Structures are given as C-alpha cells and as structure tokens.
Amino acid sequence: MGTTRRATRGIDGSEPEAGPPSGDAPGRGGIARGAVTLADVARRAKVSPATASRVINGSAKPVAEELRARVLRAVEDLRYVPNAHAQGLARSHRIAVGVIVHDVSDPYFAEITRGLQRVATEHGRLLVICNSYRDPARELEYVELLRAQQVAAIVLAGSGYHDAAFTKEINAKLRAYQQSGGHVSVIGRHEHVGDAVLPANEEGGRLIAEYLYGLGHRHIGVIAGPKVLTTTTDRLAGIRRAAKEQGRSLPARRVVHSDFSRDGGATATAHLLHDSPEVTAIVALNDSMAVGALAWLRGHNISVPHQVSVVGFDDMPVASDVTPTLTTVRLPLTEMGARAMSMALSGSAIHPTRVERVEAIVVPRESSGPPPA
Amino acid sequence: MGTTRRATRGIDGSEPEAGPPSGDAPGRGGIARGAVTLADVARRAKVSPATASRVINGSAKPVAEELRARVLRAVEDLRYVPNAHAQGLARSHRIAVGVIVHDVSDPYFAEITRGLQRVATEHGRLLVICNSYRDPARELEYVELLRAQQVAAIVLAGSGYHDAAFTKEINAKLRAYQQSGGHVSVIGRHEHVGDAVLPANEEGGRLIAEYLYGLGHRHIGVIAGPKVLTTTTDRLAGIRRAAKEQGRSLPARRVVHSDFSRDGGATATAHLLHDSPEVTAIVALNDSMAVGALAWLRGHNISVPHQVSVVGFDDMPVASDVTPTLTTVRLPLTEMGARAMSMALSGSAIHPTRVERVEAIVVPRESSGPPPA
C-alpha cells in the first residue's frame, strides 16, 4: 500500500519546487487523491518533517526565519491541514470534549448545549454532541464512542433514569473512562459518578405549588413526564412537599404521567380533567407539556387562567410567546451548561466530587390567576 | 514517556486478573492511567495483537474459537475500547461526517439536523455538529477542522452569504477537501461547490404573497432577515415576483431588514408600521420573526388578523402554538437534512454535481385574513 501510494504520488509528478499550487491543473497537477501530508510539506519546503511540524505548531524550539517562511509557503500552496487523528495519536493531550443529551432540538437541551458550547470554545475545545433520544442503550453506546474518541471530558446532560441496572452499567463505563484520565460531569442527576450540576428541581416544584396555593387554589393537578426520569420525580416531590406544608394532599389520580412533549401534555390534560374535574390549576412538569395543555384547553374552550390556571417548568423561550403567556419556573439552562463544562474542564483530581446547585425561581405571567370564585 | 507510562501503570496494581499475569514482568499488571491498549488485551489473552484486532473487528480472517473467546474475555475484563484516533489513522476509510449549521438551538436548524442525524446514523456514521453562529470566519475554521478530522463528508446547512471574498475562500477550502476525497453537500445556497438541496425559497415567497393578494391585501410589508443571506434575498425575490405579477409593487420602504430572530421581528415590525401605516399584511421571512411581530402587535393592541395579517416562513413547531396560530410557508426541513446527508454519503464522482429541489407549500392558519374593510 505504502508503495502504491508513493507510486501514485510519483505519477502526479511535479514534485514541489515550482511556484503556485500545482493543484488546479486538471489531468496532471494535483495533490493526488488522499490528503496532503506533513511529509509533502516538508519535501516542498526542503526541510525535515520535524522542522515543518515545529513551524506549523509554533513549537518552543526556534527555527530560522527563512526556513519558517518556506514552510509556511508550502503549507499555503498545498493547502495543508494536519491530520487530526495522527495528531491525536502522537500528542498526549486530548482536545475534544463530548456531551450526551436527550435531543438537541429540544429547546431545553438546546439552551444547555449553548452554555456547554460557549465554555468549550473558550477553552479551545471541540464539542462533540450526541443525541441519545432518551434511549438508555444509546446512551451507553455513546459513552463508549466518546471514550474511543479520546475526549478529555464527557458531560451527561439530561435527566437520570430510575433504573438500577442501567445506572450500574453506565457507572462502570464512566469509571473506566475516569480511570484512563477522563473527566465526567453530569447535569441534573444523582446516583452518578462524576461532578454534578444540580438544578433545584425539587425546590422549584415546591415554589410553584406554593405560588398556586397562594393564589387560592385548592385542587392542583399535575401533568408529569415519564416516571423513570429523576427530573420528573424530583419536581413532583417538591410539589408534594408544598402540599403537605399546606396541609393538603395530592392524590395519585391528580398526577398523570405522559411524555415530556407537547402532545404528551395535551393528552395528559385530557385525562387529568376527565378524572379530576375539580382541578383549578395544572402544573406541567416542563414547558412543552404546558404548551400542549394550553392547546388542548383552547381547543375545548376552557379559558386560561379564568377557569383553569396552567404553569410550566424551565422557562423556555416559547413560554413568552404562547397565549396566554406562560407562568413557569425558570432554570438558568445556559448557565447550567456552562458550569458543567467548566467543571469538566477544570479537571481536578477525581476524588473530591464537586456538586454545584442552581436556583429555580417562579416567573409569573398571564396563564395563572386565582381560581374561579 | 513510554517508560514513565509503564511505570505509572504498575502503580495502580489490581488488574482484574483471573489467571497469572501473562508473560509479563511480575508486579506489572494494572490498567492505570492512560488507556488500555490493544497490546494489553493481546497480552492478557496470550495472543498476538494481530489476532486480537481480528477478533475485535470481526475480520474476515477466521480465528479459532478458543482464541476468540480468550480475546473477548480480555476485552471484557479490561473494559477495552479501541482508540478511535489510532483506528482512524490505520484504517483507510473515514467514519465521521460533519455538518456546519448556524445554530442547532434554532429550531430551523434543529429540524434539519434531525434529518441529517437520522441518515448518518442509518449509515453508521458519527455526526459532528458545528455551530458557526452565523460568523463566516468561524465557518471557514470549521471547514478546516472537519477536514482535519478526516470526515467523510461535510454538509453545509444554512444560508449562503452574498460575499464574494468569503465565497471564494470557502470554495477554495472545500475544493481542496474534495480533492482529498471528501464529499460536500450544501443546503440552500448556490454559488457553491458540491451537491445541493435547494428549498424553494423564491417559490415559497411567491406563493405566500399570492395568497395574501388573493385575500384582498393591497399593501404588503415585509420584515426580512439580513441582506447578506441568500435565504433573505431569495424569499424576497419571490414576493417581488408575485407583486409584479399582480401589477403591484413593493417599495423599498415596505421592506425592513433585521435579524432572523424574535426580537428582530419585533423591532422590524415597529419600524415597518411606523414608516408604512398603510400596510395590512406583514410577511416575516421566517417564523421567529413572525412570532416577534405577533408579540409586538399584541403589545400594541393591534388585532391579528382583523387589523393586520401576519404570515411566517418555515413552519416551525412554534407556529401552531402561538395565538393566533401562524399562517406560514412549510418547508420539509427534516427531509431536507435527510436528503443532503444521503447525497453526501452516496459519494459518487465529484463531477455531476447533483441538485435536488424541495417544494414549499402555504399552510393557512389563524393569523391571516382579509384586510379590514
């Protein structure tokens, strides 16, 4: 192979030497198929690969002005771009970082990713984004993949699963990764290896419920995401706590589980109101579901907030665009991403696992009000 | 280095060793920092690296059952994951593909990316997503970066720029990439190297304008994105064409340029209505701007569609959640992504540059109606 390649290269003839990029001349010129290598550059500049490499990477070692110029010229002419795999192999340090999210096209993750991206870029890192589409198996695969890519850090964004087998397995993989020098940080889940950024999911649930009780509501219903997600259970726990503090209860029938999506929100709303017509306020455990609820209510001519109040969670951009605008719990998503990435990159020792908490606040808008008299 | 590494490796001891420490020097053993390598696996399975590699990659070459089992066992015990860089270097074929978008968190690109992702995954490719944040310089950088990563294909999603210098430069880079065997495909721009998926931007503009004229509007205003984007100019061209066909005109003052964002839409609407109060219908050149327009109008108690009609472009999910629901032009974004990736991966020869066109259709909803009497 090597030979063949050289041969080909011989054919394209025109070894270096002369002026402008041999590139364009069809039929003959070309750099031949396969990439231009450092050796090509060195040859054309009439220096050793070592020197070429030093010039290109701005090595500490001094190189005479003239050689430097020749190398740079050759790089230009040949449109040389170093092979990242070869660099990755030869260098010790890793350059890329990876993140596994449920789905970047979901605004929730889009915001988080934005924060991750920003910090990664500031550190000169390439961010590799992987969508697990909420499939644990795929999540596992991606951990392997990122490990194979020798990323410097893995950020797990998105909720954890209540699934002991899965947790055990992913932890094993993550630990192996850490052992080989990688850094792990997670957003919003516990029971996990690595540093963590913890959104105040429970507290947020408590606050929003308290807010509704404060408005005078007595019968609150919840449309929740999948039970297996820790995000769901944490937020729900907060709501229950508030109920308890108010000396009220939240019967199981007033909690309807569905998908964390617009459609999930709509169907859950239908079920909730069918089973518990006494409800005067609906807490959706994320904004997508809240939007679905709003849509369903509008479709059934139920006035928000006059007949029923609706509140969401996350404060995604859409929250201020729907009608009525959505009361919700704000989580600083972008900042959460940024913090997670910062931790991942300030890779201290493994041991003192750090946990950073971020606050949740209630953002009152038009979709909530006192219960009907 | 190598030495240091081995030494360190000794330290962590505890190899999950079942049998005796292979032919290794005693006291060796641990996995330790730095990854487990194929050599480690081979040693533990007491086979050559060649055999180990063959087992792991399911090579065509047959390997005796017993050895195979030993290797697999070792992989398991050591939690071995091959180094993708080394593989990338040793193998000839490239595995990853890259896409450069303006911003994945923008729903427009999120939808496109979803399509890209799907097809890439179907082909067993890793998709590397790069956000240019609409910065041409960054776009250029990312082309280099992807080239360095030896990706099999680069997809440029997102509008082109009316910028000759930039176009020339990026074309030079893309051509160099193609010459080294890469495949390029672009979504929605012309003047460009590579295969292309062309959304019917102009036709879409024509259709939506025609629709408004059909409702009886005579004074249409446009809130447009940045002038340098081909998407903007194409859509605008369609609207102008429709105007012309109706024997009407679209004076420059009724076209206000701004950002392709919600806020851009709001401010553009303010300007437009201030300068041209006769306008009875506003065409926003994307849905984000339309949502901004809706918000501004609501804020100023202008009723949609009774006083002013508003239409968007793209049919993003939010279009059906705002109030009133948004009349818009639907582009099959996900499919566009899928098609672009298919072309990129069915890398035929370079020459017959393929162009696929996708249709646009008007989706009437509540935000448009006849002009006030």
Place this chain on the structure above:
DNA sequence: GCTATCGTGGAAAGCGCTTTCCCCAGCCTA
C-alpha cells in the same frame, strides 16, 4: 588554539491500530 557552549536542524522512536505477508502445521492427493 582548544575545548565548553549554544543555537539549529534532522533522524528516528514511538502513539495504537490494521493489514499485508509469511510461516507452520496438518491434511489431501498421486
């Protein structure tokens, strides 16, 4: 004037993996 000392370039040893190419049995024909 002869050895220490720089200052610079190149040779070459890997990084971890894939993949020829070659070798060694064992088995089958004549």
Place this chain on the structure above:
DNA sequence: TAGGCTGGGGAAAGCGCTTTCCACGATAGC
C-alpha cells in the same frame, strides 16, 4: 512418501504526526 494445499497464527510494516535525542557548525571561554 513426497508435494501441494489450506486453515490459522504471528511478525512487522506502516498510517501521519510529535518529540526526544543527537549532530554539527559557530561562537565563546580559558
């Protein structure tokens, strides 16, 4: 029984790059 296969394993040559380590003039020190 010799000769040729063939199945199965290992040695080793790279892939393209970085980074010691060494060599070699030129300067400086005594």
